[in-house]
Amino acid sequence: MVTRLNRPTVVGAAEVNSVADTHGLGHVVEFHECGEGMVNSNYRLVTASGTYLLRLYATERRREEIDLELSVLSHLHDAGFPVPRCVPALTGQSVGELAGRLFTVLTYLPGRTLAQDELGHEIVTQVGAAYARMRLLLNGFTPAGRKENAEEALADGLMAELLKQLADEDPGVAAEVGDVWSEVSSLFTPPTERHVVHGDLYFANTVIDDHGNLVGFIDFDDAYLGSSQLDLALVVMEFATPTDNVIDLDLATALLRAYANAGGPRPDADVFPQALLFLCCKFLCYTAQLQQQEGEPIEQNDYLRRLRHLRTRAVRDAVRRCVERAVDTVR
Incomplete structure (x- = not known):
């Protein structure tokens, strides 16, 4: 499946050196594109003073949305949580413009x-504990900037567009997804809570060292005020x-047990299976667009496959028991 919604923004040595000068990073030793993001373009810069990430945002990204991301990173970094931090220009400006795109410079997490x-028990246990700490730091935090709530965006039109697309491509799949959406959408739209959430925390946004130990979390570009239950x-x-x-x-049990042991807010075991289905619908909205661009059949979509697996009664009951066991053993 194609991995990008937007073409990468290409920058040259002159542009990169200009950024290094305005940010006081020193002489650029090397730079190259990195990351697997669907939207933004990222460059790894090695300079005389260290290693940095130059992030060029998609054209539709607004400055107030970047401000939210950077304020979340600053809050977590100042609390000692392992995330990148913004490196402002010498003028104090955190967001600039390069090649027609807004950009920022971040520190680069090693690893x-x-x-x-x-994926295995050792790393998911580390992830669960770290996520609990991050969740506790973010609950109640009011970030700068502003970004649209992703759940409201789904209810306000994205899901309707997807179902229309699916009806043209495969009416049976459209009916299947529509049934699930009608069941779970009312649980999370309108939002029942508004905490800062990462919004896209998965393995490729997790940095590890050479020994497989967790270093930290990256790519907070999708952070917004939303449901902590959905984020977990x-x-x-x-x-x-x-x-x-x-x-x-x-x-799942290992991750949730580590999360609970680290003091993470207790999840609702009865709602958790529906939260997983809601997320399958959400990410199906995003990834179906990519498949359509590539002419791939919807049956190959990972989130459609997950939805079909997770909606069965046996799996729902097993997930609910998994959550109960994980959190109850900590009492």
Whole structure:
């Protein structure tokens, strides 16, 4: 499946050196494009003073949305949580313009991103504990800037567009997804809570060291004020679902137990299965557009496959019991 919604923004040595000068980074030793984002373009810069990330945002990204992302990173970094931090220009400006795009410079977390086939008990236990700490730091925090709530965007039109697209391509799939959406949408739209959430925390936004230990979390570009229950459910789904799109309940239990042991707010076991289905609908909205661009059939979509697996009664009951076991053992 194609991995980008937008073409990457290409910058040259002159532009990169200009950024390094205005930000006081020193001489640029090397730079190259990095990351697997669908929207933004990221460059790794190695300079005389260290390693940095140059992020060029999509043309539709507004400054107030970037302000929200950067304020979240600043809040977490100041609390000692391992995330990148913004490196402002010498003028104090955090957001600039380059190649017709807004951009910012961030510190670069050392290590490499986690791969899906590396998911296992040791790393998901570390992720669960770290996520609980992050959740506690973000609950009640009011960020600068402003960004649209993703759940409201789904209810206000994105899902309707998807169902129309699916009806033209495969009416049976459209009916299937529509049934799930009609069941779960009212649980999370309008939003029942507004805490800062990462919004896209999965293995590729997790940095590990050479020994497989967690270094930190990256890519807060999708952070917004939303449901902490959905955000936790996303972490569980992404870190407990291997390449076969069948949730591994042992991994889910390990992550949730570590999360609960670290003091993470208690999830609602009865709602958790529906939260997973809501997320399948949400990410199906985004990824179906990519498949349409590539002419791929919707049946190949990972989130459609997950939805079909997670909606069965046996799996829902198993997920609910998994959440109950994980949090009850901490009492």
